[in-house]
Amino acid sequence: xxxxxxxxxxxxxxxxxxxxxxxxxxxxxxxxxxxxxxxxxxxxxxxxxxxxxxxxxxxxxxxxxxxxxxxxxxxxxxxxxxxxxxxxxxxxxxxxxxxxxxxxxxxxxxxxxxxxxxxxxxxxxxxxxxxxxxxxxxxxxxxxxxxxxxxxxxxxxxxxxxxxxxxxxxxxxxxxxxxxxxxxxxxxxxxxxxxxxxxxxxxxxxxxxxxxxxxxxxxxxxxxxxxxxxxxxxxxxxxxxxxxxxxxxxxxxxxxxxxxxxxxxxxxxxxxxxxxxxxxxxxxxxxxxxxxxxxxxxxxxx
Amino acid sequence: xxxxxxxxxxxxxxxxxxxxxxxxxxxxxxxxxxxxxxxxxxxxxxxxxxxxxxxxxxxxxxxxxxxxxxxxxxxxxxxxxxxxxxxxxxxxxxxxxxxxxxxxxxxxxxxxxxxxxxxxxxxxxxxxxxxxxxxxxxxxxxxxxxxxxxxxxxxxxxxxxxxxxxxxxxxxxxxxxxxxxxxxxxxxxxxxxxxxxxxxxxxxxxxxxxxxxxxxxxxxxxxxxxxxxxxxxxxxxxxxxxxxxxxxxxxxxxxxxxxxxxxxxxxxxxxxxxxxxxxxxxxxxxxxxxxxxxxxxxxxxx
Numbered sequence: 216x217x218x219x220x221x222x223x224x225x226x227x228x229x230x231x232x233x234x235x236x237x238x239x240x241x242x243x244x245x246x247x248x249x250x251x252x253x254x255x256x257x258x259x260x261x262x263x264x265x266x267x268x269x270x271x272x273x274x275x276x277x278x279x280x281x282x283x284x285x286x287x288x289x290x291x292x293x294x295x296x297x298x299x300x301x302x303x304x305x306x307x308x309x310x311x312x313x314x315x316x317x318x319x320x321x322x323x324x325x326x327x328x329x330x331x332x333x334x335x336x337x338x339x340x341x342x343x344x345x346x347x348x349x350x351x352x353x354x355x356x357x358x359x360x361x362x363x364x365x366x367x368x369x370x371x372x373x374x375x376x377x378x379x380x381x382x383x384x385x386x387x388x389x390x391x392x393x394x395x396x397x398x399x400x401x402x403x404x405x406x407x408x409x410x411x412x413x414x415x416x417x418x419x420x421x422x423x424x425x426x427x428x429x430x431x432x433x434x435x436x437x438x439x440x441x442x443x444x445x446x447x448x449x450x451x452x453x454x455x456x457x458x459x460x461x462x463x464x465x466x467x468x469x470x471x472x473x474x475x476x477x478x479x480x481x482x483x484x485x486x487x488x489x490x491x492x493x494x495x496x497x498x499x500x501x502x503x504x505x506x507x508x509x510x511x512x513x514x515x516x517x
Numbered sequence: 518x519x520x521x522x523x524x525x526x527x528x529x530x531x532x533x534x535x536x537x538x539x540x541x542x543x544x545x546x547x548x549x550x551x552x553x554x555x556x557x558x559x560x561x562x563x564x565x566x567x568x569x570x571x572x573x574x575x576x577x578x579x580x581x582x583x584x585x586x587x588x589x590x591x592x593x594x595x596x597x598x599x600x601x602x603x604x605x606x607x608x609x610x611x612x613x614x615x616x617x618x619x620x621x622x623x624x625x626x627x628x629x630x631x632x633x634x635x636x637x638x639x640x641x642x643x644x645x646x647x648x649x650x651x652x653x654x655x656x657x658x659x660x661x662x663x664x665x666x667x668x669x670x671x672x673x674x675x676x677x678x679x680x681x682x683x684x685x686x687x688x689x690x691x692x693x694x695x696x697x698x699x700x701x702x703x704x705x706x707x708x709x710x711x712x713x714x715x716x717x718x719x720x721x722x723x724x725x726x727x728x729x730x731x732x733x734x735x736x737x738x739x740x741x742x743x744x745x746x747x748x749x750x751x752x753x754x755x756x757x758x759x760x761x762x763x764x765x766x767x768x769x770x771x772x773x774x775x776x777x778x779x780x781x782x783x784x785x786x787x788x789x790x791x792x793x794x795x796x797x798x799x800x801x802x803x804x805x806x807x808x809x810x811x812x813x814x815x816x817x818x819x
Contacts, residue, residue: 303699397605400742421723422737432816435724435735440702478819514734515817517780 217461220328220354221248222261222347223337223450224294224317225268225286230446230491231299231310237444240492241272242296244337244360247447249281250496251454251483252335254504256461258454259328261285261347263320265293275497284325291316304442305420322346329353333461335453338362341369341376348379355466358382358413358457360449366392378410384453390416399424400431413473415456415480417449425477430470434477437485437511444491448484451496455483478515482507519763522630522656523550524563524649525639525752526596526619527570527588532748532793533601533612539746542794543574544598546639546662549749551583552798553756553785554637556806558763560756561630563587563649565622567595577799586627593618606744607722624648631655635763637755640664643671643678650681657768660684660715660759662751668694680712686755692718701726702733715775717758717782719751727779732772736779739787739813746793750786753798757785780817784809 221244228242249258259282264273266288277283292315299308322343330353336344338360348357357380365373366389377383383406387399394402403414403426414426422435459476460468468476482504489495523546530544551560561584566575568590579585594617601610624645632655638646640662650659659682667675668691679685685708689701696704701718705728709716716728724737761781767774784806791797 305699397607398742398744400740404742418723421720422735424740430816431740433724433737433740435737438702438726438733438735440700440706442700474819512819514732515819517776517814517817 217256217333217464218259218328218331219252219256219333219335219457219461220259220261220285220324220331220347220351221245221252221335221337222322222324222344223248223335223339225260225262225264226294226296227268228446228492229295229297229310230444231297232304232444233300233302234443235491237491239295241275242446242492243294244450246276246493247450247487247496248335248337248454249276250279250493251451251487252458252461253280254501255455255458255479256333258282259285259325259331261322261324261328263287263289263316265289265291265316268293275493279497282328285323285328287320287323289316298446300445304445307445322350324350332356332466333457334358335457336360336376336380337450337453338365341365341373344376345379348376356381356460356468358384358453360384360453361389363389363392374409377406380411382413382415383411384415384417384449384456386417386419386449403431413468415477417452419445419448423452423477423481425473427470427473432470432474432477434481435515437481437507439485439488442488445488447493448488451487452480452484456480478511479504479508482511519558519635519766520561520630520633521554521558521635521637521759521763522561522563522587522626522633522649522653523547523554523637523639524624524626524646525550525637525641527562527564527566528596528598529570530748530794531597531599531612532746533599534606534746535602535604536745537793539793543577544748544794545596546752548578548795549752549789549798550637550639550756551578552581552795553753553789554760554763555582556803557757557760557781558635560584561587561627561633563624563626563630565589565591565618567591567593567618570595577795581799584630587625587630589622589625591618600748602747606747609747624652626652634658634768635759636660637759638662638678638682639752639755640667643667643675646678647681650678658683658762658770660686660755662686662755663691665691665694676711679708682713684715684717685713686717686719686751686758688719688721688751705733715770717779719754721747721750725754725779725783727775729772729775734772734776734779736783737817739783739809741787741790744790747790749795750790753789754782754786758782780813781806781810784813
């Protein structure tokens with residue numbers, strides 16, 4: 216199996232939906248990404264947690280085959296994210312972001328992970344993303360995410376990181392901010408000119424756009440009737456994407472490799488929102504994923 | 518060639534975009550629909566225009582093979598629609614809707630058109646839509662559109678029309694209003710329970726959803742970099758859809774028939790926004806359409 220390093224947050228989430236509130240559940244980009252990508256590849260996390268991090272969650276990740284050697288356990292508190300969803304589940308409001316130990320995280324990749332061919336840099340200060348990348352002397356394909364906070368506040372630093380990666384994944388609002396245009400096709404092309412040969416714009420329920428070479432390929436989202444908890448959809452999407460590329464051994468992906476990976480990304484993003492926290496990723500089996508993948512591909516076939 | 522009747526408005530449009538204003542150009546649902554569907558079938562319009570309607574537009578439609586015997590020419594003014602678009606072209610503001618003769622339109626289908634197998638009922642008061650349908654003694658497949666105005670103001674009357682048709686096409690806001698739910702998948706299913714076995718929800722730049730039998734099939738929109746005039750996109754979409762069904766002779770369409778029709782719908786909707794008024798539909802050739810159709814289908818193929 217191919218190896219992926221994922222650097223990013225492991226969090227304790229409080230999620231308030233119109234139907235239920237769950238407190239201190241397992242969250243964070245690295246948790247979602249790794250529990251999604253583990254169906255396709257071996258995943259190593261580089262992150263930090265505090266001494267309040269439940270042993271139960273540590274074991275949940277480890278027993279699903281996620282390598283935690285790069286997760287620093289420090290005295291103090293784990294990153295905590297508290298948000299609410301609107302009645303229709305389409306809008307998220309952040310109530311509180313306590314970075315805690317994540318705010319002073321010093322990127323470190325264990326020796327054995329430095330030759331991992333695939334690297335996912337979840338949202339983090341751009342300089343720290345570069346440090347993770349620098350330590351990966353053996354990496355062949357890197358992919359990054361970012362958020363409005365860094366596009367606005369650390370723009371020049373962010374451009375340095377974007378220049379180094381093979382793929383950038385963003386949501387529509389972030390893409391418009393970075394691309395400085397209301398039209399997403401124009402934004403995707405502009406972002407690609409900053410360096411990465413592959414750009415992915417996620418539009419939530421409206422699907423996603425893949426930019427590669429001269430191609431702009433639209434993917435619809437799986438039509439969902441019941442969305443329970445949208446948290447982590449983007450990182451599970453990224454996990455399906457990079458996991459599939461890794462499984463295909465595609466360090467220099469073709470359009471065909473990328474389309475397959477985008478289809479898996481859409482599948483993983485649609486699975487995770489069906490229940491709270493990482494639960495759907497934990498309870499799914501690879502057979503379920505393959506079945507949904509086949510359904511998705513056949514839906515698209517005209 | 519199969520025959521389609523399209524009842525609906527023929528309009529003179531004033532369209533104000535951030536780049537240009539065009540005045541008294543050819544518009545209206547029936548104009549867009551017929552100039553789109555004519556690539557696939559013979560189209561007869563049932564509508565009304567005033568004595569101010571330019572002969573040039575009459576000839577434009579006729580020389581493109583659109584049958585105008587059912588278009589009543591009356592003393593008075595043609596329907597006039599005036600709108601503005603936001604800077605990003607994503608929002609439309611109606612400045613003025615002068616129904617003029619359309620407000621007193623009395624549905625009439627010429628004898629020769631009453632056996633047309635396919636009928637498109639563009640937006641109109643629901644009772645008038647039923648009257649058009651009633652006169653079509655030979656029709657085998659009918660499709661209707663409506664707007665928030667009738668969902669809000671003539672709800673019970675609208676339900677009577679919806680019950681009679683085989684297919685309803687709506688945009689997302691209309692579907693949410695009629696389905697009374699923020700979730701479009703739930704709305705589509707609820708609308709289908711009102712009678713029509715086929716429901717199509719249009720999401721503009723975000724594509725469309727097809728509901729048929731137990732299937733919910735998502736279609737992405739063609740990614741467009743240059744949107745010049747979004748007017749008529751929905752009716753050109755409907756023209757591509759029903760035109761393709763007619764060409765396939767699918768009065769009782771299968772999922773395969775419908776998917777093909779949806780792909781042509783997306784193609785025609787994407788073509789028309791590339792220039793003002795009906796110009797792109799007039800200047801396109803069937804070879805262009807087939808080429809874009811093949812591109813679209815191959816984009817979707819994973």
